[in-house]
Amino acid sequence: MTTEDGAAGEPLAGGMANAGDVFRRGTLVDRPAPRHAPALHAHLLALREHGFDAAPVPVGPAADGRERLTFIPGDVALPPFPPWAMTTAALTSVGALLRRLHEAGASVAAAPDAEWPRDLADPEGGTVMCHNDVCPDNVVFRDGRAAALIDFDLAAPGRPVWDVAMAARYWVPMLDPLSAATLSPEAPDVPARLRILADGYGLAPAERAVLPGVIEQATEICRAFVARRVADGDPVYREALAGRGGWRRWDRVQAWLTAHRGMFAAALSD
Template identity: 40%
Template sequence: MNASTYVEPSEPQAEIPLLGGDVTEGVVRVGDTVRRSVNPNSPLVHALLRHLEAAGFAGAPRFLGIDAAGREVLTFVHGEVAGRPRPAWLADEGRLASVGRLVRAYHDAAAGFVVPEGVRPGLGVSTPPGLPPAPPHPAELVGHMDYTPDNIVFRDGEAVALIDFDLAKPVTRVDEVCNAMLYWAPLGDPADADPPLREVDVPRRCRMLADAYAMSGTDRSRLVEVAVLRTRRAWFTMKQAAEEQGGGWARMWDEGVGDVIKRREAWLDRTGAAIDAALTAP
């Protein structure tokens, strides 16, 4: 037994499948714990979760160890997430603002985290040929980078916790806010938006999230540039993940996520100026 071995309680408990999410399969709840399969990015995630616990950040599950089946054991976070079909409250502006505050609180807690020596972030997917350049800004912290409605826990209408840190990696604050806007503004062709978000004022929602996060003027001016560059890269990285990882990645690609990304890029070309104006207005 090593320091990361999880010791089960004496009384056996049933495994209850947990639904939701796009990629990770076989997630179950056992009592007040969640069991998930490990992946190449797990060493980074476990170190990050331990840092967040030491920092006193209450908005993330605690890593408890590895069980006898080789699965990571996390504390179960009580609350409400937006499953499918998406609830009408997805468009609620109060909830939107609380997402911005939660992301900022996470960043404040994660700012001091250093990737441990010998740990390589990422899921082990190779660099696809023809990958467009990344935004030209150095990483500032290890971000969550998967702020889907499935991964944010609410209580009493307030975003209180993040789950599923599998895509955590070194990024900029703009990358992170852009990722949150991708799902919550949302950034993309309205035809591809979740039904409650198809007729919302996207530039207004971008501004609200940025204000709630207390985004700097410099970062606001970079947001649209980063959104465009990240979208161009997303087509290549999603295709590569589908080919190399299979599973949920392949399913999303087969269901047309590549076309969704291409429509998002065209939509950003049409709408980027309005988003920039909303973000940078006095």
């Protein structure tokens, strides 16, 4: 991409929705703006005012369908995940960072008249703004620990435990062994890693009790999201679905989560 002053931007890897259309320009990131950019930008600025400095800062209003945000330096894990992304310290820090986001967000009311995206939002709603897409592509690390969250395009009000469930899907990850093997050569100890994430977040007992069920619910929502993108003919999602085992993989993951719900609940309550 060539920017307005003629300078070429550095393409940034990662993500699916805006793949190939996100560029770094010095200290800024130039990317497509979501439709609700004004409300989202106001929320990001309010979070910063309430002490959450681990998110990009909007620079000026969105124009011509694009936005500019401050670039956050660090490392982002892309599959196949590097060893540092799968450490206990990394997982704990993801939970702690998510807790910081929610604590700051509890003091920042989401704009009631904004059309927050429902793609991955908590179907039960809530009062705290959830990121909803805390996948490895959207977490910036420094020295092996989560330092910042990026890409808030899918953020929407919900329950904090919903965001934890979404993060668990990616970071534990909540996958059957066959599916997990495509991301990392070492089979993860899923119950132990789920407990580590919950401990890092400081999840309360009542939320721990419902977390396994919320993870199943979040998986269903994510499947529906992919199905809509595929039905709309999105080539990125069609290719990803075909390359990851198609709908049989989703069936396998959902059946595995349901079959092991008791094991996850026990790990969280020990």
